[in-house]
Amino acid sequence: MNSKAKLPAGSRCLVTGAAGFIGSHLSRRLLNDGCRVTGVDCFTDYYDPAIKEANIEGLSKHPDFELIEADLSDIEDHWFQGVNWVFHQAAQAGVRASWGKEFAHYTGHNVLATQRLLEWARHNNLERFVYASSSSVYGNTGKLPMHEEDLPRPLSPYGVTKLAAEHLCGLYAQNFGVPTVSLRYFTVYGPAQRPDMAFHRFIRSILNGKALVIYGNGEQTRDFTFIDDIVEANILAAVKTTPGGRVYNLGGGSRISVNGVLELLKELSGRAVEVRYEPVQAGDPPHTYADTSRAREELGFVPQTSLKEGLGLMLDFFKQPGC
Numbered sequence: 001m002n003s004k005a006k007l008p009a010g011s012r013c014l015v016t017g018a019a020g021f022i023g024s025h026l027s028r029r030l031l032n033d034g035c036r037v038t039g040v041d042c043f044t045d046y047y048d049p050a051i052k053e054a055n056i057e058g059l060s061k062h063p064d065f066e067l068i069e070a071d072l073s074d075i076e077d078h079w080f081q082g083v084n085w086v087f088h089q090a091a092q093a094g095v096r097a098s099w100g101k102e103f104a105h106y107t108g109h110n111v112l113a114t115q116r117l118l119e120w121a122r123h124n125n126l127e128r129f130v131y132a133s134s135s136s137v138y139g140n141t142g143k144l145p146m147h148e149e150d151l152p153r154p155l156s157p158y159g160v161t162k163l164a165a166e167h168l169c170g171l172y173a174q175n176f177g178v179p180t181v182s183l184r185y186f187t188v189y190g191p192a193q194r195p196d197m198a199f200h201r202f203i204r205s206i207l208n209g210k211a212l213v214i215y216g217n218g219e220q221t222r223d224f225t226f227i228d229d230i231v232e233a234n235i236l237a238a239v240k241t242t243p244g245g246r247v248y249n250l251g252g253g254s255r256i257s258v259n260g261v262l263e264l265l266k267e268l269s270g271r272a273v274e275v276r277y278e279p280v281q282a283g284d285p286p287h288t289y290a291d292t293s294r295a296r297e298e299l300g301f302v303p304q305t306s307l308k309e310g311l312g313l314m315l316d317f318f319k320q321p322g323c
Helices: 021-032 049-060 100-122 157-176 198-207 227-239 258-269 293-299 307-318
Strands: 012-016 036-041 065-069 085-088 128-134 180-185 212-215 221-226 246-250 254-257 275-278
Touching: 012 021, 021 036, 021 049, 021 085, 021 227, 036 049, 049 065, 085 100, 085 227, 100 128, 100 157, 128 157, 128 227, 157 180, 180 227, 198 212, 198 258, 198 307, 212 258, 221 227, 221 258, 221 307, 227 246, 227 293, 246 293, 254 258, 254 307, 258 307
Parallel strands: 012 036, 012 085, 036 065, 085 128, 128 180, 180 246, 212 275
Antiparallel strands: 221 254
């Protein structure tokens, strides 16, 4: 991935969840590449909507960006006239919050909204429909690294809804020729990461001199993927000619324990780190690790940012005034 992929200049793109962490980064890249972007976001209050408003502020000033503030479940056909590239990033996030009565929000935002968007897509001539799936579909497979052909066994209601939406993408590809591709993200991090995510919480605590919380003993491992590599993979998935319904793992190749991450943060920040360990949370798998050979061979996906470099960029971001 030494040379960045690009859509044709002037391409009309739809980015759902455009005010979120990944959606805002992706929208910015598309605009910088000369695309026209329609962003959709319903500004849910899962975390402070002011954070999303800050994400979208710079985008809204761009002449080729249009924001539609709406729920995808209420989609109107005329909203997306002329769109030929879809990047479906919108979702109700969070493994731990997906239990109990909150599950209704997950089925609505993750499953129904995806089905409504696919219904729109089947009646329009799209170049590609890129869906943001998740490593949460795997659950605790007992096998590492995780491969796309492994049987998914989600451990959380969130993972169930992401898998259901992924299956819908496959169904619409098979039955109606919608050119879908699903990307299973493995723990995305980087500047402007959501405040409920681990690295954001860790860095905030370190910079503020407060104890940080780890759920479990810290020996659980994750395959961490930097935001710029995820954005590049989305564009690669859009421009590469692959069969509709294809699924790809996207991991950064930086599998490390949470305790190992803390050691890196100590080194990079030059500060002491106080840790409080709490019980494992329901739905959290003990390990994740992506087999990315399919994405490498078929999309040309090669992550460029090491974990140490990416954490350094996050620390620099959080040291900026107003962060």
